[in-house]
Amino acid sequence: MxxxxxxxxxxxxxxxxxxxxxxxxxxxxxxxxxxxxxxxxxxxxxxGNAAAIAWTDVAPLASPDLWKQAIKWLIDPLGPLTVRPAYALKILPWMLRFLAASNPRKVASSTRALVDLNGTALPAWERLWRVSGTHNQVRRDGCLELFDTAASLAEARAAWAEQRDYGIKVEELGAAAIRDLEPDLSDRVVGGALIPDWAQVDDPKxxxxxxxxxxxxxxxxxxxxxxxxxxxxxxxxxxxxxxxxxxxxxxxxxxxxxxxxxxxxxxxxxxPLDTERGYNITVPEPGVTVKRFIMLPGHGFVMSPLSTGLRVGGAVEFGGLHLPANWKRVDAMVAKAKLFYPDLKTEGGSRWMGYRPSIPDxxxxxxxxxxxxxxxxxxxxxxxxxxxxxxxxxxxxxxxxxxxxxxxxxxxxxxxx
Known part of the structure; x- marks a missing residue:
């Protein structure tokens, strides 16, 4: 003591x-x-989070590019980003601040702050894992960002270039190289990138x-x-x-x-704190092998292999702390996941919804x-x-x-x- x-x-x-x-x-x-x-x-x-030590993720959610995609997403009530109608008026002040945080000057300052904070994140965890004896609960297999259209792949290159400017390793890979790393993937993937210094834990709980x-x-x-x-x-x-x-x-x-x-x-x-409600399902026996953390930015969800099973989760729903969960959002994510892993099985999976505490900048x-x-x-x-x-x-x-x-x-x- x-x-x-x-x-x-x-x-x-x-x-x-x-x-x-x-x-x-x-x-x-x-x-x-x-x-x-x-x-x-x-x-x-x-x-119930995705178990990632995502220190390489330095882009704020608020950005001009996000708004272009958000408008398309918001049309789909089961898409990667949605606002529950019963919560629309309550979230409006937060959304206005989010819009203000999306101007290029503010995005640049927020990115710089995230670079500084995230730059200390993994070393701080290394110290805590070591002193607490929990270092054996960590994996270092990297993260794959995957894209299924040439246009989305081309757009991602600008973000990768910015990450490299901050000293973050990003290795662009073609579809064949990606399937060598993840053989159970479908041929839907056209390209992506490996972020080798990413880490994740066996199970966050x-x-x-x-x-x-x-x-x-x-x-x-x-x-x-x-x-x-x-x-x-x-x-x-x-x-x-x-x-x-x-x-x-x-x-x-x-x-x-x-x-x-x-x-x-x-x-x-x-x-100005509100909640981004996130959904996931954790499947003990998924029927496919996912060797490392998979990120699908164009679809707003991730696939995370845990010691307790495969977790498929993500998306953003603005609905506060009191509205009931909309489990159809999990079904929608699973349907998309099966586009990339057609043999994915979800029988016996455990569904979950949690509240991410989010600030506009x-x-x-x-x-x-x-x-x-x-x-x-x-x-x-x-x-x-x-x-x-x-x-x-x-x-x-x-x-x-x-x-x-x-x-x-x-x-x-x-x-x-």
Whole structure:
């Protein structure tokens, strides 16, 4: 146990991968740590993501090119991007901010910030995997981006060129070379690229739970309880749980993903956070061999081989936290997946829907609260929560200790909106 009683205790709201990574960093610095979550470790988006350490993905979602494709996608209610009609008015302010974030100047600054953050992501994970003994849950087989039209392949080359400008290895491959790597693919693929330095974990839920078990061994307390409201104090705040319990937190980190907006709002920070609902199915016996992570950008979904089966998932649905799931979206993804893997079987598959906490400029909030000392934010990672978790943990640790962080924190500040 590496806890220094003189450093005091930090309370963290959220036992997903981001909250757990923050706890891991703080316990190594000698803090006592309590993690509060309404269900416990890995109960939300951290259990059902695609398992990628996608540090090479540095393009913000908001971009002029996306809007060209989005208009086509939005016509299809089961396509890669959709807005539930019942949620259209609620998402409108977020969409207007998303549009503003799509101008070339803003895209360039967001990309630079993502390059900086993602550049620290894999090294931060390497340190955490090593110290926690979870390094054996990582795969390094690279990622294949696949395209089924010459036009989409040609458009991808500009993005690959930008990635190379940032020192990211991208190897363009022809259809035959791709099928040598993935023999079960159909002849629909016309080309693509291998990103060799990509990494993924065996199963995101298992990793999260393994880290939580390790943290318990380090003396970290995990408390199940839902925070109803916050009462700010001179330093930190008092947590009022729904069951009536009250907890005094001298230092407090809000890292509860899609549920962070309300807590930040109680502290006076109006963060434009909403949810991109993602769907997937995990098939224990898929009937095909997928050797590495497969990304199909033109269709908005991925195929991820896990220790627990093949996960087919992705797409973006704006529908908030309360509307019921539309499982037809999973059927639509499976139908597309079978175009690329015709022998794919989905019998016995487990369907899932989760809430990606998303901010219009694609940058998470990793920041002190603007009005209250001792309170910090770590949420809004959208598609990159697993990727950026360990790096976020290191940034939050530096902020709590008032040390210069490894990267410029300004792009991730809560007062940027």
């Amino acid at each position: 590496n806890q220094d009683l003189t450093k005091g205790r930090v309370h963290i709201a959220g036992a997903g991968i981001v909250g757990i990574a923050i706890a891991a960093n703080l316990v190594q610095r000698g803090y006592q740590v309590t993690v509060v979550d309404r269900e416990g470790p890995a109960a939300g988006a951290s259990q 298992n990793l999260c739970l393994s880290l939580a078990d390790w943290l318990k061994g380090q003396g970290v307390d995990f408390m199940v309880g839902e925070i109803a409201r916050l009462v700010p104090q001179d330093t930190g705040c008092q947590l009022v749980l729904k069951d009536g319990r009250r907890i005094t937190a001298e230092r407090f980190v809000i890292a509860c993903g899609a549920w962070s907006k309300q807590l930040a709002g109680e502290l006076g920070d109006r963060i 694609s940058l998470p909030v990793i920041s002190p609260a603007t009005r209250h000392g001792g309170i910090f934010y770590a949420f809004g990672h959208a598609h990159h929560g697993l990727t950026q978790a360990a790096a976020t943990g290191e940034l939050i640790g530096d902020m709590i200790e008032n040390k210069p962080p490894a990267i410029d924190p300004a792009p991730f500040a809560a007062d940027r909106f």
